[in-house]
Amino acid sequence: MTLPVNKRVDPVFFHNKRSQLADMTTASCLLSEDQFRCFVCQNVFTDPVSTPCGHNFCKNCVTETSHADVPFQCPICQRMFFPKPELQVNTLIAELLDMFRRSAQRQNREPVRGDFFCRTRSNAFKIFLFCLFLIVSSQVKYGPHLKEEAKGKKPESPEENKLSAVHLEQLFTEVMKKEIPRLLIRAELMKAQRYAVDVTLDPDTLHPKLVLSADRKQVRCCDPQKNLPHDLKRFLYYKYVLGEQSFSSGRFYFEVQVKGKTNWTLGVAKESVKRVGLIRLRPQFGYWSLTVRNGKEYSGLSEPPVHFSLQSRPEKVGVFVDYGEGLVFFYDVDAAALIYSFTGCFFTERLHPFFGTGHNNNGTNGEPLIITAVRLPE
The missing domain is CATH 3.30.40.10 (Zinc/RING finger domain, C3HC4 (zinc finger))
Incomplete structure (x- = not known):
């Protein structure tokens, strides 16, 4: 204050x-x-x-x-x-x-x-x-x-x-x-x-219709004419993409701008997650994520999911992971507020940052997800 x-x-x-x-x-x-x-x-x-x-x-x-x-x-x-x-x-x-x-x-x-x-x-x-x-x-x-x-x-x-x-x-x-x-x-x-890491998006995991920026820091939906080559690493049915970097120990943190978006999903996923067919974003399937729909319906995708609302819409979300302690925290960076957390997680393999743009919805959700540089406190 x-x-x-x-x-x-x-x-x-x-x-x-x-x-x-x-x-x-x-x-x-x-x-x-x-x-x-x-x-x-x-x-x-x-x-x-x-x-x-x-x-x-x-x-x-x-x-x-x-x-x-x-x-x-x-x-x-x-x-x-x-x-x-x-x-x-x-x-x-x-x-x-x-x-x-x-x-x-x-x-x-x-x-x-x-x-x-x-x-x-x-x-x-x-x-x-x-x-x-x-x-x-x-x-x-x-x-x-x-x-x-x-x-x-x-x-x-x-x-x-x-x-x-x-x-x-x-x-x-x-x-x-x-x-x-x-x-x-x-x-x-x-x-x-202080555990900020440099994250870029992995084009090999990119859904065929998603559009990736040249610096691999932004992703948006969608280009209907785009048709990427088939790859076993690629998400084929859901508009997701993983980060190129992966982590199997220690702590890491990254921030993503979600300003102007009404639908998005952020979190981390284990390296071996399912990429085709029906995907359930739950910890038992290797996903620890937070999602929002219609600009105001937030869900921590645990089992069972926890649904809630926020007084104000975050414009930048910070994701912090402590691999050894089994923690995943989601922060509203500008408000310095905790949005949601997973605790007591048991990680057994490498984790990748995880991103979902949501559908374009006739332009109402056309803004990109942007991985931003973290401003360290002085």
Whole structure:
């Protein structure tokens, strides 16, 4: 979340709030333990884990009663995942919680207005929390130039304009509940992007009617006059193509632009997948993929498939694979959001990036899939 350009932080705000901020330096705010409470047991996290949908719980709270043969359901958003994800301790949250506890033990905590602020020596954590404080501040009516004056009402006096600690805590808590999951997913995406690989499309696997760009970075449907030579590697009935590169260990990541398309499929496929006849895009047949139809109907092609919708349509999708851990993640790159994930996969042979353009649909799905260069975080 960034500070809107049309909502700058007015120096008057800080002048009027000096009495409230006098007890903390530029970024010495730290949340209370309430920010680290598990939704299920309402206790402070023990071995915190993050679900694929971005929510956090104690590990035992979401694993001790779950079974491998039934879908996993998030207790907060009710989203279903199958196969059941193998939840690992989220080291970032664990470190933040440990930092909070050590800071409280190491120093004499001096509560300020409801035990909301205390001191910490971690500069990075200070800056992080101060940025969130500014975000909250930007949402508060703190100057005479806002809506009340626009309606002809008398501007508030400095005393009336003071922000109570209770109000600040409520706003801060609301922002943190929304932003911490996003920040954690963004951090995971940035980490995944460091495993970016150069991917090109394999013309030998290209469906006969698909059109490949000269640099083998783009593919679109379709050229009805085109007739490629028969090849045992080629997809003959479905408009698919594999990447030339293959991977049998480690981690890899690539990004694909899907802007303007209403139908597409992305993922990875094992090298020996079936290319002719009826093809079922399921893990048991060697495909781990995400598909969209009619621009809004998303499906994670697990067994059974998981159907869902998104608030906004991704324009660029990132695909991350951890071969050894059996993970396949799909990200909305621009929103830094997790779209879908496969966990607990068992890979036994080389994997290729996998692409499906969908039908042209009279031009409504004529845009190409474009493999784009990954912009690494600075």
